Amino acid sequence: MLLLQTLIAGLLLGGMYALISMGLNMILGVVRIINFAHGEFLMIAMYLSYLFFIWGNLDPYVSAILIVIILFFIGALTQKLLIEPIIDKPAPTKIFATLGLSIALQNLALMVFDANYLSVKTSYQTSVVTLFNLSISVPRLLAFVVAILVVIALYYFLQKTMVGRAIRAVSMQRTAAHLMGINVKRIYMVAFGIGTALVGVAGSMLLPIYSVFPTVGASFVLIAFVVVVLGGMGNMFGAFYGGLIIGVVESFAGVLISPGVKEIVYFIIFLLVLLIKPAGLFSKGKGSEEVGL
């Protein structure tokens, strides 16, 4: 029973990791840039959710809709103002542009909110549903359900809509996509926006569970890097499964060994994947190896 309980806890946690990692992987796969500020977008989403709750008395699940829209525009603007001018510059420039953004945003949060841990109090926060003797936390279950719904919606968006097809085309071959008349720059903005919007969903779902503080994103983004390599760079749905796997692994490592060693367990997985299947567990070819910085 304990094992099943641990498995469920891990899957629920993995849903969040999946959302964050899919956002990172969307940006990596399409714009071909490692967004080191990804965790800071998560932090922004959580602070926004907090502010909506404090000022507007909006429940985090309600304000999620607003936050997703805001985060989409923040992402698109970041692409337009910061990434677009340096898209053809060498790798270090790209890395340090987003790393600089990450440092600036983290410390902006520190200036505005100080280093306090802020959290919201809701009625459902500690409620638990019991299913076949398993107790499941309601906000975590809700977060997982939303994550699944978002993933399904994203799947249909990428497979069935024109914009979705264009995004996939750009991620496969940007020059050919350009020749086919796709506005690559606009697709970059849309992809970056969707990547950060996914983090917006994750941030809104996380606020009832976690506290928010200026460096909250850093721990999540490290996990996202591991998940992205595990699922295959640029492989959106690889990141989804990868997120679930890491969630389950973290949960089991916490129960069976000690909560302090979870990072060490990730890292061993990370290393094994690099050694055995660097293209990622779910990739067919070696496509992800071609994702240059």
Place this chain on the structure above:
Amino acid sequence: MKRNLKIFNGILFVLLVILILSPIVLDDQFILNVLIQILMYATIATAWNLLGGYAGQLSLGHALFFGIGAYTATILHINYGISPWLGMIIVVAVCIILCAIIGLPTFRLKGPFFTLATIAFAEVARHLALYWRELTNGSVGINIKFDPSFTNMIFQKFDTYYLLILLLLVVTLFITYCIDRNKMGYYLKAIREDEDAAKTLGINATKYKMYALILSASITGIVGVFYAQFILFFEPESVFNINISAQVALIAIVGGMGTVFGPLLGAFIVIPLNELLRATFPEIHGMNYFIYGVLLIVIIIITPNGLYPILKKLWLRFFVKDSSKGAGN
């Protein structure tokens, strides 16, 4: 052209000599402390540059080697009485093993795998140091008893530390200079520019990237040993911090990647800037790093190749103009 460059490098050399003499003239503890910091970062950034600038392998985890240096030497010193001087050799051995673990799987891949692996390793080392309390004292950190002696590598005066780190910097610069002029430098640059082409020409890319990594890591580890004996107190957050890794890379990039003196120049810009910002905004938390982050973005966008090439170009333009006048007469 070549002679002009020699003069240019000669001026830099004179500046270096001034550096050696300055603490004796200045005798100001605060300035000396900042200078030691600058030289420390300059040494690590020069080492980073061997790997990042010449071989094009961007590490964002050099704090790993820095921290390993500090922890390994100190633990050996405190628990087994092994002098930090001997500890340096063991640190180098540990660094080589770590390099093999990081480099062997990632160097055969293209893309950002190496960068991600270095971040992951540094973070894991931080968590290990926090978790493994019996060995590392966890988040409490390690306090080294102030017991000045040569074998303990602890000295009464800052001057000795200063000369020690300066020596380390000069050795590192000399190694870089030799590699820059040697075939290894050309190999590394070829790998950086186009790895496939370099391989086609018969360069064993993995092997040379490995050499660069080992050299870079070992020097960083040795600076870590120095840091521990200088500061006498450290904890996982202060040595395995990702900000150290980022700062080191930033210094090399601002100064000029793939140049011998670029990282040194970078350290003299970035570290004082950091200190200045910290001193200017002491009451607002995060203000200094916020400005630092913004400046970082601006500098990176304006001068992606760093300041050293710009200085060099200015020098050459100035000098060439001058010599053409001379020829006219």
